[in-house]
Amino acid sequence: PExxxxxxxxxxxxxxxxxxxxxxxxxxxxxxRTNSFKFEIYALGDYYMNPLGGNGGAATLEFSVEPGITFxxxxxQVWRTRTYIELDVGYxxxxxxxxQNPGAGIFxxxxxxxxxxxxxxxxxxxxxxxxxxxxxxxFPIMPAYDEYRGLGVMFSVL
Numbered sequence: 001p002e003x004x005x006x007x008x009x010x011x012x013x014x015x016x017x018x019x020x021x022x023x024x025x026x027x028x029x030x031x032x033r034t035n036s037f038k039f040e041i042y043a044l045g046d047y048y049m050n051p052l053g054g055n056g057g058a059a060t061l062e063f064s065v066e067p068g069i070t071f072x073x074x075x076x077q078v079w080r081t082r083t084y085i086e087l088d089v090g091y092x093x094x095x096x097x098x099x100q101n102p103g104a105g106i107f108x109x110x111x112x113x114x115x116x117x118x119x120x121x122x123x124x125x126x127x128x129x130x131x132x133x134x135x136x137x138x139f140p141i142m143p144a145y146d147e148y149r150g151l152g153v154m155f156s157v158l
Contacts, residue, residue, distance in 0.1 A: 002034035008158055013044070015138060015152030021050045023150075029070060038072035038084060052096060053147065061097040061106065064148075066090040066114060080124040088116035092140065092148070113142040120154070132156035 012026040023046040031040025044066050051062035068090020075083045093111040120134035134154040 002036065004032040004034050007031050007033045007038060007040065009040075009132070009156045010158050011044075011132075011154050011156040013046075013152055013154040015046065015150045017048070017148055017150040018050070018053045021048065021053065023048045023064075027066075031070065036074050038070065038074075038086070040070040040072070041068070042070055042088065042090070043067045044090075059096040060099050062094065064092050064094045066092040068114070072120070075119075081121055082124070083119065083121045086118040086120055086134075088114070088118065088136075088138075090114045090116070094145075094148075110140075110143070110145045110147075112140050112145065114138060114140050114148070118154075120156075122156075129158070130156075 008028070008030045010026070010028050013024070015023045017023050025044055025046030027042055027044025029040040029042035031038060046064045048062040051059035068088050070086055070088050072084040072086040075085050091111070092114045094109045095106050096109050097106050116136050116138040118134050118136035120132050122130050122132040124130050132155070136152050136154065137150070138152060139149045
């Protein structure tokens with residue numbers, strides 16, 4: 001059996017949603033890695049630059065949070081790099097503030113199951129320090145909320 005080791009990351013990400021609107025965010029994950037596989041739990045958040053796809057008329061603030069798990073398989077390893085094919089399975093929750101009722105606070109709107117296939121390459125800088133870059137496509141599947149479908153990039157700093 002392969003001996004597992006603990007992994008952890010802090011990451012920043014950007015996703016193009018609603019056609020060409022960026023959502024910026026980040027998060028952290030912690031998990032176990034063997035020579036061939038990774039299993040991690042994560043938490044992330046995104047801030048949407050154009051709330052609900054508008055310029056403040058529909059909403060003055062929009063963000064989402066998502067806890068989930070990541071399954072990864074090592075595709076290849078060359079020198080000090082490892083490339084993984086990963087799948088995030090998370091539960092996203094969308095929050096928005098509506099200008100018609102500003103005193104009522106922030107409402108939770110859409111929420112559901114998110115899938116995010118990724119390709120991530122890690123660069124081992126030192127024994128306990130690595131950086132990674134990745135490309136992903138995210139899509140909510142239950143309920144299907146097309147506004148959050150999109151291509152994104154991520155950069156990991158640990």
